[in-house]
Amino acid sequence: MSKEPINREVAFAGQQVRRKVIFALTLCSVIPLLLITYAFNAPVRELLGPLAGIVDAVSVPAIMLFTLLLMAGGAFVVWDIATALSRAAQLSNQARPDLAPTEVGRKDEIGTLVSSFARMLATIEQQSQEINEFPRRLDQLVREAFRDALTGLPNRALFMDRLSHALTRAERCGSNLAVLFLDLDRFKILNETLGQEVGDCLLREVAERITTCLRPEDTVARLGGDEFGLLLEDTVELAAATAVAERVSAEIQRPFVVDGRDILISASIGIALTRGGSMQPDEVLHNADLAMYQAKAEGRARYELYQPGLSVSTRERLDLQSDLRTAGARQELSLRYQPVVTLASVRAVEVEALIRWDHRRRGALLPADFIALSEESGLMVPMGQWVLREACRQARAWQRDVPLIVGVNLSASQFERDALPDEIAQILQETELDSSRLQLEISEAVLMRDDPKMFDRLDALKKIGVRLAIDDFGTGYASLSYLKRLPVDCLKIDRSLIKGVGFDNEDTAIIRAVVTLARSLGITVTAEGVETTEQLSQLRELGCEQGQGYYFARPVSADRLPELLASLDADDRRESPTCLG
Numbered sequence: 001m002s003k004e005p006i007n008r009e010v011a012f013a014g015q016q017v018r019r020k021v022i023f024a025l026t027l028c029s030v031i032p033l034l035l036i037t038y039a040f041n042a043p044v045r046e047l048l049g050p051l052a053g054i055v056d057a058v059s060v061p062a063i064m065l066f067t068l069l070l071m072a073g074g075a076f077v078v079w080d081i082a083t084a085l086s087r088a089a090q091l092s093n094q095a096r097p098d099l100a101p102t103e104v105g106r107k108d109e110i111g112t113l114v115s116s117f118a119r120m121l122a123t124i125e126q127q128s129q130e131i132n133e134f135p136r137r138l139d140q141l142v143r144e145a146f147r148d149a150l151t152g153l154p155n156r157a158l159f160m161d162r163l164s165h166a167l168t169r170a171e172r173c174g175s176n177l178a179v180l181f182l183d184l185d186r187f188k189i190l191n192e193t194l195g196q197e198v199g200d201c202l203l204r205e206v207a208e209r210i211t212t213c214l215r216p217e218d219t220v221a222r223l224g225g226d227e228f229g230l231l232l233e234d235t236v237e238l239a240a241a242t243a244v245a246e247r248v249s250a251e252i253q254r255p256f257v258v259d260g261r262d263i264l265i266s267a268s269i270g271i272a273l274t275r276g277g278s279m280q281p282d283e284v285l286h287n288a289d290l291a292m293y294q295a296k297a298e299g300r301a302r303y304e305l306y307q308p309g310l311s312v313s314t315r316e317r318l319d320l321q322s323d324l325r326t327a328g329a330r331q332e333l334s335l336r337y338q339p340v341v342t343l344a345s346v347r348a349v350e351v352e353a354l355i356r357w358d359h360r361r362r363g364a365l366l367p368a369d370f371i372a373l374s375e376e377s378g379l380m381v382p383m384g385q386w387v388l389r390e391a392c393r394q395a396r397a398w399q400r401d402v403p404l405i406v407g408v409n410l411s412a413s414q415f416e417r418d419a420l421p422d423e424i425a426q427i428l429q430e431t432e433l434d435s436s437r438l439q440l441e442i443s444e445a446v447l448m449r450d451d452p453k454m455f456d457r458l459d460a461l462k463k464i465g466v467r468l469a470i471d472d473f474g475t476g477y478a479s480l481s482y483l484k485r486l487p488v489d490c491l492k493i494d495r496s497l498i499k500g501v502g503f504d505n506e507d508t509a510i511i512r513a514v515v516t517l518a519r520s521l522g523i524t525v526t527a528e529g530v531e532t533t534e535q536l537s538q539l540r541e542l543g544c545e546q547g548q549g550y551y552f553a554r555p556v557s558a559d560r561l562p563e564l565l566a567s568l569d570a571d572d573r574r575e576s577p578t579c580l581g
Helices: 003-039 041-094 109-146 156-173 187-194 196-212 238-253 281-297 310-327 367-376 380-397 420-431 454-464 480-485 505-521 533-542 558-570
Strands: 177-184 219-224 227-233 256-258 261-263 267-273 303-305 333-342 348-359 363-365 405-410 438-443 467-473 490-493 524-528 546-548
Touching: 109 156, 156 177, 156 219, 156 227, 156 281, 177 238, 177 281, 187 196, 196 219, 196 227, 196 238, 196 256, 227 238, 238 267, 238 303, 267 281, 281 303, 281 310, 310 348, 310 367, 333 380, 333 558, 348 367, 348 380, 348 546, 348 558, 367 380, 380 405, 380 420, 380 438, 405 467, 420 438, 420 454, 454 467, 480 505, 490 505, 505 524, 505 533
Parallel strands: 267 303, 348 405, 405 438, 438 467, 467 490, 490 524, 524 546
Antiparallel strands: 177 227, 177 267, 219 227, 256 261, 333 348, 333 546, 348 363
C-alpha cells in the first residue's frame, strides 16, 4: 500500500480519537459544575421551606449517582485511548512488519488507527530494508559489470582499467610490465562437437589453472569467448614473461576430465612488453593480440613475442581472415576437379573436388593458403557444407556424360559434428545424387583422435550409402592393424611416401605392406601425388590399383573436365603428363 492512502486513514482515525478525547474531557468538566451547584444548595433550601427535606432526600443521591456515572464513562474512554496508544507504541518499538497484525479485532476508529499505523510501519520497514540492502546490491552490480559471470575472473573492462593504472605506475617508477594474450586452439570445434555445457566447464577449469600459475599481484581476465588476458607487473626481463607463458601452456596441455572423458587442448599465447615510454592500454593489448595470431600461424600450442615487424604480416593475416568471411557472398570460391585413374589402364574412375579461392587482389589461392585460417575463425563448417553441396550438384549434372564418383574432403571440424550424417543425407536429397557416387575423404590424423563417437558416426555415414576413404594415409599416426576396425572403402597413400617409392627402401616397404593388407580387407588403394613414369611403374609392380597426380592431370574447372576425361580415354598409354590445367 502506498503512503498517501495510509496517511489519509491515519488522519481520519486521528480525528475520531480526538473527538473521543474531547468528549471525555467534557464529561469530566461536568463534575466541578455539580460541586458548585451543591455548594449553593443551602440558600436554595431556605427559599423552598418545607420542601427542602424532600429535595435533600432526592438531590444528594442523584448527584452522587450522576457523578459516579460521569467518572466511569470518562475512565472507560481514557482507558480505551490509552490501550490504543500503548499498542501503537509497542508496534513502533518493535518496528517489524511481520509482528504487525493483518487484522484488528475492533472495528471502530481506534482499530482503524492501529491497523493503519501498523501498515505504515510495514511500509517504513520495507523501505528501511531496501536502504540496508543497497550496499550489497550495489556491490553485486559492480561485480556483474566488471566480472565474468562464467569464470568469476575480471572481464575486459576491469582488465583494461587495471592495465591503465599499471601503465601509469610503470611510467612513474620506470619499471616494465608484460601482457599475455591467450587463445585456446580449436576451442570452437570442441564446443560445437561436445556441446556448450562441456565447453563452459572447460573454460572454468582453464581459468583455475591459469590462476595457479600467477602471483597474487598479477591479473588474469577473461576477455571474451576462449580468450584470456594476463597482466604481469614489475616484469623486468623477457625471461620472466616467457616463464609464465611456458608454465601456463604446460598446465593447459595437461588432460582435462569433463563428464568422465579426457579432453586435450592447447593454447596460443602472444606476449607484449613495455620498455619505457608512454603507451596506451589498447596499444599494449593489441600488440599481444598480434603476437598471439603469429603463434597460431607458426603452428599453435606455442608463444610468440611481439616485434614491430609482426604488425604488418599479422595485419595481412587478419585482413585475409576478414576477406574470407565474405568470399562466399562475393562468389570468389570455386571448385576444381582432379581425376583418379586406374593404374593399369589410366582410365578415370573418380574425381576429387578441390576448393580454390579467387581473391580479388591476391589472385588464385590454394587450400594451404586459407584452410588453416578458416579453421581458426570457425568458417570451416559452412565452407565445407558449401563444397559438399556444390560437388554433389555438379556430380548430378554430370550423371549422364561423366558417371564418376566424386570425392570430397571432410575437415576435422566437420567430421567431429554429430549432425554430419543428417546433413549429408539432406544434401543428397536436395541434389538428387545417388549416395554411392559420393566419397567422403577423412584424413588419417582426424581418424586417430580419441573420439568415442567416431565409429558411430562412420557407421551412420555407411548406412546412408556413401563411400568412405582415409586420406593422407602413412603420415605416421595409424598402425596397419587399425585398418580392420574402420569401415572404409578406399585408402589414399600420402604423397610423401610416393616420392620415395622405388629408391627409398623404407617407403617402398610401407607401400607394399599397405597394398597387401588393404587387398586382404577388400579396400581399394589410391596413390596420391604421382608425378613421374618411374613412380607409375613401381606402383604397378607393387599392385597399387589407382593413382592421382600431375602425371595424369592437374585439377580443372567443371566445364573443362569432360574434355580432360576424353583425352585420358583417347590415350591410356601416355608417357607424358597432360597439361590441360
